[in-house]
Amino acid sequence: MLIQIFKKLFIFQVLLLHGCQGDLTETTILQGMVGSKAFTYKYGKANQNGLIDGYIAELYGQDQEDEDPCLIYASSSSYISLEIPSTIGFYQIPSDLAITFQQPGIADESYQATSGFLEVIDMNLGRMNVYLEANYNTENTVRGTFIIDLCY
Numbered sequence: 001m002l003i004q005i006f007k008k009l010f011i012f013q014v015l016l017l018h019g020c021q022g023d024l025t026e027t028t029i030l031q032g033m034v035g036s037k038a039f040t041y042k043y044g045k046a047n048q049n050g051l052i053d054g055y056i057a058e059l060y061g062q063d064q065e066d067e068d069p070c071l072i073y074a075s076s077s078s079y080i081s082l083e084i085p086s087t088i089g090f091y092q093i094p095s096d097l098a099i100t101f102q103q104p105g106i107a108d109e110s111y112q113a114t115s116g117f118l119e120v121i122d123m124n125l126g127r128m129n130v131y132l133e134a135n136y137n138t139e140n141t142v143r144g145t146f147i148i149d150l151c152y
């Protein structure tokens with residue numbers, strides 16, 4: 001009888017954890033609109049900055065040509081530039097940090113995000129796991145997670 005109770009308890013825990021697991025691990029990659037074009041995060045680069053306690057980063061989308069992101073000095077595709085603090089935590093946009101939607105072209109344009117937040121979830125072995133929601137208008141808005149390598 002005791003064995004049957006443990007079996008039922010075990011099955012209940014498995015079902016409960018399985019049901020919750022989908023909610024806890026369900027994340028979406030950073031995506032949205034940058035310069036009125038669909039943006040889905042592909043890769044990025046983050047360089048340490050002496051002026052702030054953190055990193056200056058650039059996030060590139062699926063339309064960026066394949067190459068080492070740490071070697072990209074000028075992009076012909078739209079991207080997002082941002083500050084990423086070096087401490088795990090939650091940061092408001094624009095009061096705590098700046099997010100810029102960059103739109104390269106004949107006349108380069110950029111728009112500062114006016115609302116949103118950034119959460120540094122984890123930092124480990126030269127990588128950062130970050131969640132970002134940033135908005136300027138309907139043509140410049142993104143939401144989701146991304147992992148970025150630190151460039152040295």
